[in-house]
Amino acid sequence: MAGDLRRAAFNHEAITEFLGDTAHDALLRDQLIPALRTLAVLDAPTPLSTTLGLFMLGVEVPEGELAAAFPATGIAGLHGLGLIEPAESGELWRARVDLRTHASDADEEIWVASDLGAHQRAGVLRHDHVLGIGQASLTLAQTTVRPQVRYALDLGTGCGIQAFHLLSHADRVVATDISARALGFTRFNLLLNHQALAIDPHDLQARVDLRLGSLLDPVRGEEFDLIVSNPPFVITPRFAGEQDADRFTYRDGGMPGDTLVSTLVSSLPSILAPGGSAQMLANWEITEAVDEEQSRDWTAGPRSWLSADTEAWFIQREMVSPTEYAETWLRDASQGRDPLAFAEQYGAYLDDFASRNVGAIGFGMVWLRRPAEGKNGMGVNFEAIGYPIEQPIGSYLTRDISVADELAARDVRDLHLVVAEDVTEERHQRPGAEHPGVILLRQGAGLRRTEILDTALTGFVSACDGDLSVSSLVIALNSLIGEGDPEFSSRLHEGVVRLIKHGFLLEMRNNR
Numbered sequence: 001m002a003g004d005l006r007r008a009a010f011n012h013e014a015i016t017e018f019l020g021d022t023a024h025d026a027l028l029r030d031q032l033i034p035a036l037r038t039l040a041v042l043d044a045p046t047p048l049s050t051t052l053g054l055f056m057l058g059v060e061v062p063e064g065e066l067a068a069a070f071p072a073t074g075i076a077g078l079h080g081l082g083l084i085e086p087a088e089s090g091e092l093w094r095a096r097v098d099l100r101t102h103a104s105d106a107d108e109e110i111w112v113a114s115d116l117g118a119h120q121r122a123g124v125l126r127h128d129h130v131l132g133i134g135q136a137s138l139t140l141a142q143t144t145v146r147p148q149v150r151y152a153l154d155l156g157t158g159c160g161i162q163a164f165h166l167l168s169h170a171d172r173v174v175a176t177d178i179s180a181r182a183l184g185f186t187r188f189n190l191l192l193n194h195q196a197l198a199i200d201p202h203d204l205q206a207r208v209d210l211r212l213g214s215l216l217d218p219v220r221g222e223e224f225d226l227i228v229s230n231p232p233f234v235i236t237p238r239f240a241g242e243q244d245a246d247r248f249t250y251r252d253g254g255m256p257g258d259t260l261v262s263t264l265v266s267s268l269p270s271i272l273a274p275g276g277s278a279q280m281l282a283n284w285e286i287t288e289a290v291d292e293e294q295s296r297d298w299t300a301g302p303r304s305w306l307s308a309d310t311e312a313w314f315i316q317r318e319m320v321s322p323t324e325y326a327e328t329w330l331r332d333a334s335q336g337r338d339p340l341a342f343a344e345q346y347g348a349y350l351d352d353f354a355s356r357n358v359g360a361i362g363f364g365m366v367w368l369r370r371p372a373e374g375k376n377g378m379g380v381n382f383e384a385i386g387y388p389i390e391q392p393i394g395s396y397l398t399r400d401i402s403v404a405d406e407l408a409a410r411d412v413r414d415l416h417l418v419v420a421e422d423v424t425e426e427r428h429q430r431p432g433a434e435h436p437g438v439i440l441l442r443q444g445a446g447l448r449r450t451e452i453l454d455t456a457l458t459g460f461v462s463a464c465d466g467d468l469s470v471s472s473l474v475i476a477l478n479s480l481i482g483e484g485d486p487e488f489s490s491r492l493h494e495g496v497v498r499l500i501k502h503g504f505l506l507e508m509r510n511n512r
């Protein structure tokens with residue numbers, strides 16, 4: 001089948017060229033009409049148009065056309081693999097799965113099969129729906145810090161997307177899921193892409209271990225160097241007499257509120273090797289503030305889940321109201337199609353959040369580490385970053401973590417610093433004012449942080465040309481502008497450490 005797909009040029013470049021940018025972009029937004037219109041005006045089908053129509057656009061294909069597009073696999077082969085089924089009308093065949101291309105970490109692209117989405121198949125999704133590569137899958141893949149490791153885990157693998165990325169930098173990967181159907185898709189995808197993923201199709205086990213089971217059950221007692229998980233984190237109202245079949249397995253772990261996420265955050269460190277880290281996507285409930293004077297503290301819940309020695313970094317990317325949350329997840333599973341059921345479910349979400357006094361729901365990235373010698377400088381960090389960041393962001397997170405580890409082992413006062421290339425300074429002042437009211441530094445790359453500077457830090461940064469050490473600059477500034485302020489040096493020092501940790505200031509390594 002891989003040979004057929006390759007012969008059909010079922011790859012990103014050929015598909016984009018065939019459809020044109022506009023129709024291709026629409027397809028990425030799950031809008032099929034522009035691509036279907038391109039297909040409709042073709043003089044004759046090609047293996048590429050047939051494959052695209054069948055597996056991505058929900059087109060029913062005549063036997064002859066299908067046989068021509070898959071000469072090696074044949075119709076019997078596709079049917080035997082469970083990829084197609086006869087359509088209701090006449091001699092036509094339709095897809096049972098979605099199949100699309102994805103950039104691998106090697107030169108070659110991979111093909112990833114998953115269940116058909118709501119835009120490709122009529123009706124509400126099946127409850128054991130195996131998710132394709134969605135925005136959340138890509139976000140986690142792009143956020144993952146990727147050191148070369150011995151043993152990695154993808155918990156809740158779905159179609160296997162995170163595991164495929166792990167294979168590029170882990171000797172062995174364990175991929176778990178509570179759904180046998182998901183593991184079936186992962187296995188199919190591994191075999192289909194064995195060349196690009198550098199695995200032996202006759203001995204998958206040598207590099208990949210697929211295990212059925214819930215949360216930590218299939219891996220208890222083991223220690224991983226790296227864990228990634230895009231878990232079923234969606235907060236869903238529970239109801240009496242609920243069965244497994246009532247839940248969408250891909251998004252709902254069957255626990256109340258954010259308990260599935262809190263369980264993972266508190267238990268994942270127990271299966272990390274010393275120095276090993278875990279990264280996951282998560283939702284967390286944010287309790288309503290006690291009175292209007294106070295603002296909601298989004299960090300309170302996540303903070304309470306951390307075991308004493310775990311290092312953590314939570315980046316909150318979004319915060320939404322209970323109503324926005326309910327609408328998003330009702331839409332996601334096409335539950336909006338039956339107005340009565342929609343109203344009932346919407347109300348259930350609101351009652352559920354109200355029962356725990358939830359005022360908002362946070363979404364973001366979680367990084368956890370079991371400390372080890374030389375890998376313990378991060379501590380516990382919470383950042384809210386709601387604006388667009390550079391993607392892939394993983395290498396920037398790697399940098400921040402290694403800088404924090406280095407700083408923990410060195411004396412900052414001895415460093416000679418320069419300002420990072422991507423940093424610019426902004427000064428804002430009221431018209432006619434003599435001095436700027438606000439001075440800030442902006443980072444152009446990575447997390448694109450902004451730092452508001454006081455006078456001391458402004459002076460410090462402008463003098464960072466690598467010539468003087470941090471301690472010399474602090475002493476000089478203290479004598480110039482810090483006289484009479486006993487806190488001056490320590491406050492400045494604290495600001496400098498933050499600017500180094502966040503990548504605004506770098507050590508001038510080569511010259512010293």
Ligand SMILES: C[S@@+](CC[C@H](N)C(=O)[O-])C[C@H]1O[C@@H](n2cnc3c(N)ncnc32)[C@H](O)[C@@H]1O
Nearest residue numbers: 137156157158177178179214215230232249250
């Ligand atoms: C949001 S999907 C993520 C799929 C894939 N890893 C990705 O990044 O796109 C969550 C996956 O977790 C699985 N899952 C649900 N409950 C689970 C549990 N209790 N233990 C392990 N996996 C679970 C689902 O079957 C689903 O495949």
